[in-house]
Amino acid sequence: MEYEFTLKYRLVAEDCDLEAIVERLGEAGPDFVGLTDVADVAGVSRQNMRKLMLIRAIDFPAPVHEGSASVWHLSDVLDWLNARGGYDIGANISEVARSAKQVNLAKEVRELEPGFNRQLECLVA
Numbered sequence: 001m002e003y004e005f006t007l008k009y010r011l012v013a014e015d016c017d018l019e020a021i022v023e024r025l026g027e028a029g030p031d032f033v034g035l036t037d038v039a040d041v042a043g044v045s046r047q048n049m050r051k052l053m054l055i056r057a058i059d060f061p062a063p064v065h066e067g068s069a070s071v072w073h074l075s076d077v078l079d080w081l082n083a084r085g086g087y088d089i090g091a092n093i094s095e096v097a098r099s100a101k102q103v104n105l106a107k108e109v110r111e112l113e114p115g116f117n118r119q120l121e122c123l124v125a
Contacts, residue, residue, distance in 0.1 A: 030093075031100040032064060033074045041078065042087045075101045 030037070039049040053060045061076035075097035081087045082094065109117070 030074050030097055031104050032071045038077045073101045
């Protein structure tokens with residue numbers, strides 16, 4: 001599986017405000033993926049990945065979006081596969097996927113209405 005990264009903003013040495021950098025990003029990747037993408041990274045067929053998902057539905061990571069084309073956070077599925085063992089997944093791709101997920105989540109949190117974050121924290125605490 002190949003990923004293409006496009007640098008849309010040139011960062012200068014003084015550009016160290018992480019909040020501002022995250023604000024300028026559209027979406028970090030690889031993060032949101034389908035089963036075909038996961039299968040490519042894991043070195044198995046899409047059919048094999050789907051079978052694994054169905055057989056292990058109780059502990060397979062939940063999709064971010066479920067529908068005719070479900071989407072997962074790549075890092076969640078790679079972590080799950082690594083925990084099971086037997087898959088040759090490079091540490092670099094796992095690290096990049098985890099970082100991309102964190103950037104995307106940080107960007108989404110900024111969309112919450114003021115005060116809602118505190119209410120949400122009370123619900124899940």
